[in-house]
Amino acid sequence: xxxxxxxxxxxxxxxxxxxxxxxxxxxxxxxxxxxxxxxxxxxxxxxxxxxxxxxxxxxxxxxxxxxxxxxxxxxxxxxxxxxxxxxxxxxxxxxxxxxxxxxxxxxxxxxxxxxxxxxxxxxxxxxxxxxxxxxxxxxxxxxxxxxxxxxxxxxxxxxxxxxxxxxxxxxxxxxxxxxxxxxxxxxxxxxxxxxxxxxxxxxxxxxxxxxxxxxxxxxxxxxxxxxxxxxxxxxxxxxxxxxxxxxxxxxxxxxxxxxxxxxxxxxxxxxxxxxxxxxxxxxxxxxxxxxxxxxxxxxxxxxxxxxxxxxxxxxxxxxx
Numbered sequence: 152x153x154x155x156x157x158x159x160x161x162x163x164x165x166x167x168x169x170x171x172x173x174x175x176x177x178x179x180x181x182x183x184x185x186x187x188x189x190x191x192x193x194x195x196x197x198x199x200x201x202x203x204x205x206x207x208x209x210x211x212x213x214x215x216x217x218x219x220x221x222x223x224x225x226x227x228x229x230x231x232x233x234x235x236x237x238x239x240x241x242x243x244x245x246x247x248x249x250x251x252x253x254x255x256x257x258x259x260x261x262x263x264x265x266x267x268x269x270x271x272x273x274x275x276x277x278x279x280x281x282x283x284x285x286x287x288x289x290x291x292x293x294x295x296x297x298x299x300x301x302x303x304x305x306x307x308x309x310x311x312x313x314x315x316x317x318x319x320x321x322x323x324x325x326x327x328x329x330x331x332x333x334x335x336x337x338x339x340x341x342x343x344x345x346x347x348x349x350x351x352x353x354x355x356x357x358x359x360x361x362x363x364x365x366x367x368x369x370x371x372x373x374x375x376x377x378x379x380x381x382x383x384x385x386x387x388x389x390x391x392x393x394x395x396x397x398x399x400x401x402x403x404x405x406x407x408x409x410x411x412x413x414x415x416x417x418x419x420x421x422x423x424x425x426x427x428x429x430x431x432x433x434x435x436x437x438x439x440x441x442x443x444x445x446x447x448x449x450x451x452x453x454x455x456x457x458x459x460x461x462x463x464x465x466x467x468x469x470x471x
Contacts, residue, residue, distance in 0.1 A: 154233070155454045156198055160207035160223055162216040163427045166240065167206040169443030174451060179203075183219070191215075191222055195230065203232040204275075204450050209243035209262070210403065210426040217243060217262065221269045228270030236453060237271040238446060240425035241373075241401050245280035248287075263287035275449055277425060277442065278372045278400035293459045295449055297400040297423050298327065298370075300440050302334045304421060305368055305398065312336025316362050316392075318369040320344065320383045331370050331398075340367070342383045354382040363391030373401035374422065377408035381415040388416040401425050402437070409434055 158179040159167030171178045180196040205227065207220040220237060227235050247258035259281075266274065267289050274288055277295040285292040309315060315337030319328035321344040332339045340359040367387045374380055374397070384395050395417050402422030412420055413436065421438045428439065445462070452459055 154200070154202050155204070155450075156201045156232075157204045157206060157450070158195060158223060158227075160205070160216065160219045162208050162210060162219065163206065163240065163424070165427060166208075166424050166441070166443060166446075169424075169441055170206060170447045170450065173444050173447035181223070191219055193219075193222055193226055195223075195226055197230070198227055199231040200233050202234050202236075202454050203227050204236045204238050204453075206238040206240070206446075208239060208241035208425055210241045210401075211243075211405065213243040217265075221265060224266065224269040224271050234272045235270055236273045236275055236450075237266055238275045238450065240277045240423075240442065240446065241403075242276050242279055242284065245284055248281045248284055259284050260287045263289075273453070275446070275453065277446070280372055293449060293453065295442075295445060295459070296463075297425070297440075297442050297445065298330060298334075299463060300423060300442055300445060301370065301398040301400070301421060302331060304438075304440055305331075305396070306335060309335075309366060309368075314366050316340050316360055316365040316367050318342065318362075318367050318383065318387065320369055320371050320379050324371050327370050327372065331368070335368070337368070338365075342386065344379060344383070354379075354386045357386060357390055360390075362387055364393050366394045366396070367392040368396050368398065370398045372399065373403050374399045374408060374412075374420065375403045375405050377404070377411040377415075380417070380420075381411045384415045384417045394418045397421065402428065402439075404428075412436055 156179045157171055158181045182194050184192045205223045209217045244258045244262045273291040275293045278297055285294055317328050317332040317337050317339050319325045319341045340357050342354050343356040344354050387395050396419045398421045400423055419438055420436050423440050423442045448462055449459055
């Protein structure tokens with residue numbers, strides 16, 4: 152492991168430090184500076200011939216964190232690093248992955264091109280909004296899932312599968328909900344969500360279940376504005392759900408999301424530390440789990456040229 156070096160941008164320094172603790176490594180020295188006109192500058196320690204991993208989620212402020220990642224990659228490339236892996240726990244612009252109307256960009260592809268052209272040799276990402284984004288990169292992409300971390304938490308919290316109903320908040324999350332149902336047991340339910348506008352949705356019906364008297368566990372890849380989750384929770388409560396808990400890989404919490412969640416009939420919101428929460432946030436419903444060991448083990452395996460899929464090989468499956 153002596154040729155392995157991990158650096159962190161400023162987007163999520165605590166997660167980078169936890170990853171280094173897991174790997175028993177020191178975090179690489181990297182000095183960032185923001186000039187008065189807003190330009191970024193960085194200087195790193197010697198990385199000549201090293202296998203370098205750069206940890207930087209492109210979470211809000213998205214453009215600043217993305218630019219910082221690009222500068223880090225270019226710095227390492229010009230410093231003669233042997234290999235550069237961009238570790239992106241949260242990939243911003245992922246929802247702009249297709250042309251859903253005329254004269255709009257596919258910004259997820261543009262960002263992939265920028266990262267590749269900056270000099271990244273490979274990418275390690277977690278819970279991309281759409282799996283096809285892996286194909287947007289012209290370098291190898293290792294795609295991790297935080298589902299095992301979330302499943303482990305809920306399995307310890309709720310012992311009886313007969314009490315559970317696993318809920319997909321929309322049709323796009325059905326595959327994710329099916330996976331959690333296999334691991335946790337319980338019945339499967341799907342929310343029929345209708346999009347009324349760019350930021351407005353309406354939850355019409357519940358398919359499957361039943362949910363009456365059950366503990367509803369709702370899973371999604373991210374919570375952004377919270378509108379869909381809160382609408383789904385209201386519908387589940389109206390149908391008699393006993394408790395409602397939400398699990399998501401990425402807690403973006405944009406706009407008034409935290410205020411919406413505080414008022415919604417949700418008992419807890421479980422997210423990972425792929426995105427840092429502001430230090431002043433002390434929300435009674437939010438539970439944070441770390442993905443440092445998941446990312447750390449993936450980094451170790453990439454460095455040692457071992458299979459990433461082996462991380463999930465021993466994950467237990469519960470047949471409902």
